[in-house]
Amino acid sequence: xxxxxxxxxxxxxxxxxxxxxxxxxxxxxxxxxxxxxxxxxxxxxxxxxxxxxxxxxxxxxxxxxxxxxxxxxxxxxxxxxxxxxxxxxxxxxxxxxxxxxxxxxxxxxxxxxxxxxxxxxxxxxxxxxxxxxxxxxxxxxxxxxxxxxxxxxxxxxxxxxxxxxxxxxxxxxxxxxxxxxxxxxxxxxxxxxxxxxxxxxxxxxxxxxxxxxxxxxxxxxxxxxxxxxxxxxxxxxxxxxxxxxxxxxxxxxxxxxxxxxxxxxxxxxxxxxxxxxxxxxxxxxxxxxxxxxxxxxxxxxxxxxxxxxxxxxxxxxxxxxxxxxxxxxxxxxxxxxxxxxxxxx
Amino acid sequence: xxxxxxxxxxxxxxxxxxxxxxxxxxxxxxxxxxxxxxxxxxxxxxxxxxxxxxxxxxxxxxxxxxxxxxxxxxxxxxxxxxxxxxxxxxxxxxxxxxxxxxxxxxxxxxxxxxxxxxxxxxxxxxxxxxxxxxxxxxxxxxxxxxxxxxxxxxxxxxxxxxxxxxxxxxxxxxxxxxxxxxxxxxxxxxxxxxxxxxxxxxxxxxxxxxxxxxxxxxxxxxxxxxxxxxxxxxxxxxxxxxxxxxxxxxxxxxxxxxxxxxxxxxxxxxxxxxxxxxxxxxxxxxxxxxxxxxxxxxxxxxxxxxxxxxxxxxxxxxxxxxxxxxxxxxxxxxxxxxxxxxxxx
DNA sequence: CGAGGGCGTGAGAGCGCTCTCGAGCTCGCG
DNA sequence: CGCGAGCTCGAGAGCGCTCTCACGCCCTCG
Numbered sequence: 001x002x003x004x005x006x007x008x009x010x011x012x013x014x015x016x017x018x019x020x021x022x023x024x025x026x027x028x029x030x031x032x033x034x035x036x037x038x039x040x041x042x043x044x045x046x047x048x049x050x051x052x053x054x055x056x057x058x059x060x061x062x063x064x065x066x067x068x069x070x071x072x073x074x075x076x077x078x079x080x081x082x083x084x085x086x087x088x089x090x091x092x093x094x095x096x097x098x099x100x101x102x103x104x105x106x107x108x109x110x111x112x113x114x115x116x117x118x119x120x121x122x123x124x125x126x127x128x129x130x131x132x133x134x135x136x137x138x139x140x141x142x143x144x145x146x147x148x149x150x151x152x153x154x155x156x157x158x159x160x161x162x163x164x165x166x167x168x169x170x171x172x173x174x175x176x177x178x179x180x181x182x183x184x185x186x187x188x189x190x191x192x193x194x195x196x197x198x199x200x201x202x203x204x205x206x207x208x209x210x211x212x213x214x215x216x217x218x219x220x221x222x223x224x225x226x227x228x229x230x231x232x233x234x235x236x237x238x239x240x241x242x243x244x245x246x247x248x249x250x251x252x253x254x255x256x257x258x259x260x261x262x263x264x265x266x267x268x269x270x271x272x273x274x275x276x277x278x279x280x281x282x283x284x285x286x287x288x289x290x291x292x293x294x295x296x297x298x299x300x301x302x303x304x305x306x307x308x309x310x311x312x313x314x315x316x317x318x319x320x321x322x323x324x325x326x327x328x329x330x331x332x333x334x335x336x337x338x339x340x341x342x343x344x345x
Numbered sequence: 346x347x348x349x350x351x352x353x354x355x356x357x358x359x360x361x362x363x364x365x366x367x368x369x370x371x372x373x374x375x376x377x378x379x380x381x382x383x384x385x386x387x388x389x390x391x392x393x394x395x396x397x398x399x400x401x402x403x404x405x406x407x408x409x410x411x412x413x414x415x416x417x418x419x420x421x422x423x424x425x426x427x428x429x430x431x432x433x434x435x436x437x438x439x440x441x442x443x444x445x446x447x448x449x450x451x452x453x454x455x456x457x458x459x460x461x462x463x464x465x466x467x468x469x470x471x472x473x474x475x476x477x478x479x480x481x482x483x484x485x486x487x488x489x490x491x492x493x494x495x496x497x498x499x500x501x502x503x504x505x506x507x508x509x510x511x512x513x514x515x516x517x518x519x520x521x522x523x524x525x526x527x528x529x530x531x532x533x534x535x536x537x538x539x540x541x542x543x544x545x546x547x548x549x550x551x552x553x554x555x556x557x558x559x560x561x562x563x564x565x566x567x568x569x570x571x572x573x574x575x576x577x578x579x580x581x582x583x584x585x586x587x588x589x590x591x592x593x594x595x596x597x598x599x600x601x602x603x604x605x606x607x608x609x610x611x612x613x614x615x616x617x618x619x620x621x622x623x624x625x626x627x628x629x630x631x632x633x634x635x636x637x638x639x640x641x642x643x644x645x646x647x648x649x650x651x652x653x654x655x656x657x658x659x660x661x662x663x664x665x666x667x668x669x670x671x672x673x674x675x676x677x678x679x680x681x682x683x684x685x686x687x688x689x690x
Numbered sequence: 691c692g693a694g695g696g697c698g699t700g701a702g703a704g705c706g707c708t709c710t711c712g713a714g715c716t717c718g719c720g
Numbered sequence: 721c722g723c724g725a726g727c728t729c730g731a732g733a734g735c736g737c738t739c740t741c742a743c744g745c746c747c748t749c750g
Contacts, residue, residue: 354735354736354737355737355738356736356737366736366737366738367738370739374738398736398737399735399737401735401736401737402735402736402737402738403736403737403738405735405738406736406737406738406739407738407739
């Protein structure tokens with residue numbers, strides 16, 4: 001806790017360099033149209049005074065903030081239990097930093113928080129928003145749409161409203177799930193179970209759909225809804241073993257679920273992969289590599305998803321600033337997944 | 346990606362309510378000294394126009410931003426591998442939100458980023474900073490000290506510079522470690538090993554000190570430096586078993602380390618806790634509860650640490666604003682830990 | 691009944707910046 | 721040698737807000 005010193009203004013720099021405020025401003029913002037000797041003088045003055053532009057004053061006139069809100073709807077603590085969120089955040093941070101934008105983090109906690117977030121976004125404090133809205137019934141996307149803030153969603157928003165202009169970045173959950181199940185089929189398995197994630201999330205739904213694409217007439221008893229947690233995986237696996245003791249493979253909705261399932265399989269005396277082959281989803285490294293046996297899983301590049309979200313948003317903002325001029329309107333991106341073979345299948 | 350509508354200004358509200366800008370401003374900022382009928386009229390106009398104050402304009406004159414930077418120095422990906430960071434962030438977010446402050450997240454990636462962060466903080470874009478600086482040789486604290494931004498550190502900064510006025514929030518790592526080791530002693534164990542964290546972090550050093558407090562003349566071969574990861578725990582455990590096959594207990598630097606150690610112990614045919622008792626640190630729930638056997642560990646309230654950091658900073662800022670007037674200068678806080686007994690010791 | 695003291699309100703300056711506009715200069719070409 | 725085009729630069733307005741200050745009103749007290 002130290003004292004804040006008074007900071008030099010444009011005026012001060014101008015005086016020191018013997019030029020006008022306007023010229024200093026030009027130099028600070030790129031220096032086009034200013035002759036070299038002056039540029040040098042101004043740069044020197046800036047350096048000597050340790051001048052840093054006052055962002056508030058600048059925003060006041062430009063109406064840009066060079067700041068982006070990242071909204072994480074977090075009704076459950078689950079989001080924090082796995083590193084998913086952190087990785088995505090890192091990707092976002094990298095991209096924003098590269099474009100000199102700030103990251104304003106908004107974590108929501110329950111319904112009343114939504115209003116707060118809506119107000120903040122509508123308040124025009126940021127140029128755009130990156131929104132993680134996991135659940136189908138989430139009111140947040142609608143709120144944001146109404147706030148009129150340029151937005152990119154993380155994951156396909158499961159959302160019944162007006163879909164025009166909605167931009168999102170997602171993994172190819174369905175395709176990845178198909179690859180996983182096909183892999184199991186290729187291994188000669190036929191009684192392939194699926195532990196889904198909570199089905200109010202589009203990622204869980206899409207993975208289930210992918211499973212069904214391959215297992216066209218699957219025994220419905222082979223499908224159980226989990227919740228993307230290890231504990232949920234255990235519960236689901238127990239139920240599956242009770243229902244269908246003859247199952248010979250499990251496609252788990254994510255790696256955490258798979259880790260729980262593996263534990264239960266081991267307890268029950270099943271050998272993995274000999275008796276039951278297991279495939280996960282995510283390739284969450286600390287999890288997938290540390291399970292026993294190491295997990296065969298579907299990799300999605302989470303950090304890249306974050307990076308891309310930020311990139312898409314910034315592109316959109318540029319377009320916005322340029323009066324819809326340059327380039328095509330950004331559209332949603334679905335990233336491919338890859339199957340990573342380890343020992344469990 | 347939608348259009349942004351033009352937002353109403355104070356002027357507009359004033360016109361609609363038939364009062365001056367000054368009066369509207371007063372109402373918006375609490376309404377003291379304005380008579381009831383006017384207050385009501387202004388409130389109505391605000392409501393009808395959907396007026397939201399322009400934060401940039403406000404900051405320009407008040408020199409407050411109601412925003413706090415959270416700086417996470419992250420030379421290693423480790424920070425993201427465990428939910429530690431996310432939990433702390435959540436605590437911070439809650440407290441900031443409760444005081445209507447925004448959270449600006451700054452993730453650093455390598456040395457060159459430090460300069461960027463320093464510049465940003467010095468730029469006066471935020472009122473204060475919460476800094477997680479894990480490593481002893483980190484230049485960040487010094488940079489920030491020089492930037493003159495009110496700051497609270499997460500974890501005791503291991504830092505050779507001027508310590509006056511440095512405020513931090515930390516767990517009682519040393520005391521917690523003592524409790525853990527005493528517990529093992531109480532269980533009748535005498536060959537108690539310690540897998541430390543990377544010793545360029547104060548938390549690791551403090552825990553090691555706590556271990557030494559109890560094991561005053563410990564066999565030095567019983568101490569191995571790990572790195573707070575499961576893989577590091579495995580490596581360390583192997584080395585310990587090779588060096589001291591007769592060990593009967595392990596105090597691991599954190600839960601992740603313990604999980605790795607448990608795996609190696611199981612491999613080597615040791616029973617836990619019968620042959621070797623194991624205690625961890627953190628009580629990281631998804632980890633500690635899911636190990637086999639469930640982990641006895643030292644709990645620290647991570648979210649509370651975050652909350653407290655934010656609270657301390659905001660208090661400091663108030664004092665700052667009030668010309669050092671009210672209340673005592675905030676000082677560092679060390680939070681107590683508690684031993685959580687499960688099956689592993 | 692008049693003077694004095696609040697209290698509530700409005701006028702206006704100014705926070706630090708960007709950006710438009712016009713003045714002055716240089717240069718090229720007829 | 722003259723004139724217009726094209727640069728470079730400075731003057732000044734204004735972004736939306738807060739805050740000081742002064743003015744007018746009402747109330748109180750002598």
